[in-house]
Amino acid sequence: MTEAARQTDTQSPPAFGGRIRELRRKAGLTLQTLADQAGISVGFLSQVERDKATPSLGTLASLAGALDVDIDVFVATPKPADSITRAGERPRFSLTDASLSYERINTTLPGGTLSSLIVHIPVGYASEVTAHVGEELIMVLDGTLKQTLGAASFVLNPGDSLHFMGDTPHSFANIGEGPARLLWTGTSPRLIGRSPERP
Numbered sequence: 001m002t003e004a005a006r007q008t009d010t011q012s013p014p015a016f017g018g019r020i021r022e023l024r025r026k027a028g029l030t031l032q033t034l035a036d037q038a039g040i041s042v043g044f045l046s047q048v049e050r051d052k053a054t055p056s057l058g059t060l061a062s063l064a065g066a067l068d069v070d071i072d073v074f075v076a077t078p079k080p081a082d083s084i085t086r087a088g089e090r091p092r093f094s095l096t097d098a099s100l101s102y103e104r105i106n107t108t109l110p111g112g113t114l115s116s117l118i119v120h121i122p123v124g125y126a127s128e129v130t131a132h133v134g135e136e137l138i139m140v141l142d143g144t145l146k147q148t149l150g151a152a153s154f155v156l157n158p159g160d161s162l163h164f165m166g167d168t169p170h171s172f173a174n175i176g177e178g179p180a181r182l183l184w185t186g187t188s189p190r191l192i193g194r195s196p197e198r199p
Contacts, residue, residue: 016060017051023067024049037066083107092120099125105183116185121145126173134166136186143180146173 035042047053105116139161
């Protein structure tokens, strides 16, 4: 990066609007309600969400409090190296029954709502039917899965993917002769599995 580009980048104000709007909608708040809780005008909040105005640090703190998040959601900038996970180095974890195991693919980004896991599925496993808020995208990495989505069922082989809304009842089963691996990515507020314990 040239010095001129570096100076331009430094002088560019951070864009908070998209994060604030996404968190507000996720919390089910109107512009007016959030503005009232943060002690600012609804007109100013509307401008902030459209990146037409830059809030002060104090206003950001008020918005963070009203949205029940830490102010780092708006001001922290992760290092690129902190966003990398390496094959063979990701810790695997499981729920108490240990039938499925997981590798966490996503990292922690300020304001991030995306979760991603590699799910290791043993032979013969069949999940319960579930429905929840959020969007899901799955891709089979290894094995053969039967994915049920509402009244429809699909057989998915390696490289096949399915993108759907989580509020449609869905389930999956390993119908192959060996273990399967599934890449799961979603915006669901729930987190599959517990956080792996750090040594």
